[in-house]
Amino acid sequence: MLGLQAIVAVAAFFVGGAEAIGQATCVSFQSTSSSFSIVSNGKAAPIYVSPDEWPGVQLAAATFAEDIERVTNILPVVSNVTSSGVQSGSIPIIVGTLGQSSLIAQVINQTNLDVSSIDGQWEAFMTKVVSNPLPGVDSAYVVIGADRRGTIYALYDHSEQFGVSPWYWWADVPTKQNSDIFVSAAGCAHGSPTVKYRGIFFNDEQPALQNWAMEKFSNGTGAYYTGSPFNHMFYNKVFELILRFKGNYLWPAMWSSAFAVDDPTNQYYANMYGVVMGTSHEEPMMRSTPVEWDIFGVGAWDYATNKQNIYDFWMAGAERGKPFENVYTVGMRGLGDLPMTSPSVGDDITLLEQVISDQRQILTDVFNGTNVTTIPQMWCLYKEVLGYYEQGMTVPEDVTLLWTDDNYGNIERLPIASERNRSGGAGVYYHYDYVGDPMDYKWITSSQIAKTYEQMSLAVDREAVRIWILNVGDLKPYEMQTEFFINYGWDASIWTPDNLNTFVSAWAQREFALSTEDTETITQIIANVSMYNSRRKPEMLNGTTYSLANYREAEYMLRDWEIVRNASTAIYDKLPSAMQAAFFELVQHPVEASYTINTMWIYAGLNNLHASQARLSANDYAEKVKELFQQDWDLEVEYHTILDGKWDHMMDQTHIMYYYWQQPMQDTMPYVTYVQPRKQSLTGVMRIVPEQSLGAWPGDNMNDCAQGYSCPNPTMTLDPYVPFQNRYVDVGSGGPVPFTFTVTSNASWLDLSPSSGSISPENPEQRVYISVNDWSQVTGAETAMINFNASAYTEYEIVEDTELLNVPITFIANHTVPPSNFSGFVEGDGVISIEAAHTASNASVAGINWIELPGYGRTLSGITPWPRMGDNGTNFTAGTGPSVAHENRTYDFYNFNTIGQAGNVTITTFVGPSLNANGADRPIAFAIQVDDESPLTEYFIPDSTPGTLPAAWDGMDGFAATNVVPVMTNFTAPPGAHTLKIWMVEPAVVVEKIVIDTGGLMPSYLGPPESMIV
Structure with missing residues (x-):
């Protein structure tokens, strides 16, 4: 785990108060000889936008002016003008889009401004001070986008640097005040993003998001057809947020909701703002399924028996979406997120190929003969649909293949070399929230940035960069993690394993303007909370998750949660009152809520254990469980009542005492028992x-x-x-x-x-x-x-x-003692435990090294071969690839015992639950070696039927629930000094921890603490 006192290196371009995270700054609050004044001496530069500019840009320009007022209390004048309407002698900000704005066109014609760096580039932008841009104007700060979103991003990038957080409304982050704002003459610029479509998906939005929206945006009854509260007033807040953190794509809420039906203006406003709309993996052709089908459909949702009615249903969806910018989901699944029900997989494949052919004909007809290959389309390979693809189903190459994770953050499959030249490209559907086996998780933050980075960096390297869509559930409380996902898709080149912490520290500095010391503390708090919660989702906890007897595991969990809680509370208590609501939403509540439920479950376990031992202290633990159960509710109430109830219902999600995979209908206190306090134990005092x-x-x-x-x-x-x-x-x-x-x-x-x-x-x-x-x-x-x-x-x-x-x-x-000349890990308690990162040796082969992924996994970090694609994606036979091995003292171990004193040990290598994303013929693997024995190759993900996950993935002890794969290997290792090596076989494996059982290994959840080193 990461220590709260750890020093975090913050990249130079993140330091200070004028930064957009992941974007070099061009904003300052003091004038220089070459800077341009946005606001100074109580006067703001006017903002000029051409009347023929995109509506979304005009809207963003008005919001940009409001942002300047938020910072300086001075509201710039925003004017729709042609060049003849520009005030002579003014020093304005001129905003516009290439190919759309006549004002920008005239600036370019008059100055020969070089815009080649962005011309024709998707969502790129440039800004700079330009002399004599228009008649009568000596100088202007020109903001130019290659397209409408490029212009919008340029404006919001500056707003963020001015001091307006993208989360100013959604997380109530106060704006940092400055009387003056300046920009550098060179301005800011950004090319095309790494990922073309970067979006979020509202899902599993009942009870929290839906109840909240019903209260805040609806008359209490919701839409006429669906009862949904998700109207344009709700979505306009969403659209602005998405654009502010440089997303561009949305799958709308779907539980009892239908985007285009809930409010007929929803599609219009999405397009006006500039957000691309899509629909989920089970909702073809811009129609909500099953909601719209249940309302407007005729007959069964079965294309084999009801083709015409379904065809007409899809035709209406395409016609309705035609005026707007969309990515069309193609294919078909059964109603309610289920597979189709054809007699065989072969029948399903044949039928689905016909479905997609017909859907493309619909698009061709609706778009008046437009070449269908130019219309953005996506086929999501989710669950059984992946199986269809793996068994030979084909779709036209211009359709984007949207690969998916296992719902727990492990990508099932990515494009192999032969799939990377598709014109439609590929993408990833990823989860921070999920409903289904083995258990729902949709209450609190439990996803690690390090894990997201590790998985999505694979997507970048394997060219799955056309679409990234993130299931964010209710959005809150996943704010920071959501922004990281989108930010990484915006510019993947910025982030490396060595600087991931700087994202969090920059985020904390932007949101809370903390001291360097407190920023570092927040960075570690967030890393620890996400690590602790990812060990096992809070919904999956029980009283014996962490061992109550071995390795002091449960009490160390109690200690660690207490440390995190105290550190967060210390910062919260000294913040200005205006900052506390934001800090509560983004940091304090996730910390307090996670602390409460984890502590409650451990105390419930101790209560039952102590009662079985006839210990009177069982009663104290029972009372503590009751107190914490009530504290959980108090925290929910506190969340719902801050800011006069702005976020009422946002924490409605039940989360205590799951009985099966589905959410409980009510939070229920864990079972506790009492010892009769007035009766003496039969065993005495x-x-x-x-x-x-x-x-x-x-x-x-x-x-x-x-x-x-x-x-x-x-x-x-x-x-x-x-x-x-x-x-x-x-x-x-x-x-x-x-x-x-x-x-x-x-x-x-x-x-x-x-x-x-x-x-x-x-x-x-x-x-x-x-x-x-x-x-x-x-x-x-x-x-x-x-x-x-x-x-x-x-x-x-x-x-x-x-x-x-x-x-x-x-x-x-x-009194066991290794030889004086030995350096390495020494057996204690019949076991040797090693954090995988604690090796000083790194044998490079073909330019590939094992590197550390700080903060990854369950205990400290992980190690993985890097670069991810290595030598053109090559793999190695055991013993020939890069190794982490013996040097100085690490990965050397000394054992005094063997299992049953028979000369053998069992080595458990704990690896991240990465799946066989490189294709069926390249299953993920590593090799392990002790001394001079032959390396043993471990293919640790079991085979499964295409479109399904291995049986070992499921259940409360499965890979998903435990967030790790233990790989057990037997070796001969008589008492004495030995060397252990881990060899790369396939890329993308992540090794977290190594445990060598010499006969004394005891049950625990996380494994023994790291052994002592001599």
């Missing part, structure tokens, strides 16, 4: 629970031994290389009787802390730590006896069995 045990002494417990009764007293072990350097024993209360206890040992080399204490119903627990104070006094394995003795208070007239007042523990200290 004292409960003794050693570390690594689920049982308790004295008395009977199924976890004390296999028999479950008449069990021997506990035994504990410790060696010098246990990462914690000690053991603990919990002393607890078994009922209402207070008692004191003492802890004694017959070994001088043991420290017991504390050695005595008092237990009562008010203080029902005390932890005693046991450590070796001087390992030089221990030779080999030495045994000591530790006695826990209780003295019950005499005023309680309870007859005590002497045996119940004393619990002896056998303590074995095993």
